[in-house]
Amino acid sequence: MVGGLLLAAAFAGAMATGPVMAEDKITIGVAMPFQGNGWQKGFLAAAQWAAAELNAKGKKVELSVVDAAGDPQTQIQQINNLTLRGSTSSFSNPCRIRR
DSSP states (O other): OHHHHHHHHHHHHHHHSTTOOTTSOEEEEEEESOOOSHHHHHHHHHHHHHHHHHHHTTOOEEEEEEEOTTOHHHHHHHHHHHHHTTOSEEEEOOOOOOO
């Protein structure tokens, strides 16, 4: 669960910086290329675990997960949408461009 600990630290860092106050709800966007293999599912589980840990400690964290289904153009649009919807911070595992 080292990945989850790293995500929790990153989430906590996101909450400690910027204009967001500790009592405000923050939204963390996770842009995934797909969720079809064990590593991707593990990454998502770690993100969900980290958000749950922070919520259990009294933080107001919402996790917004998007899945590009392997399409880089879709992922770009999804990241833009996360930003437009006011995500406090975003994590992305980029899609591979197939040539």
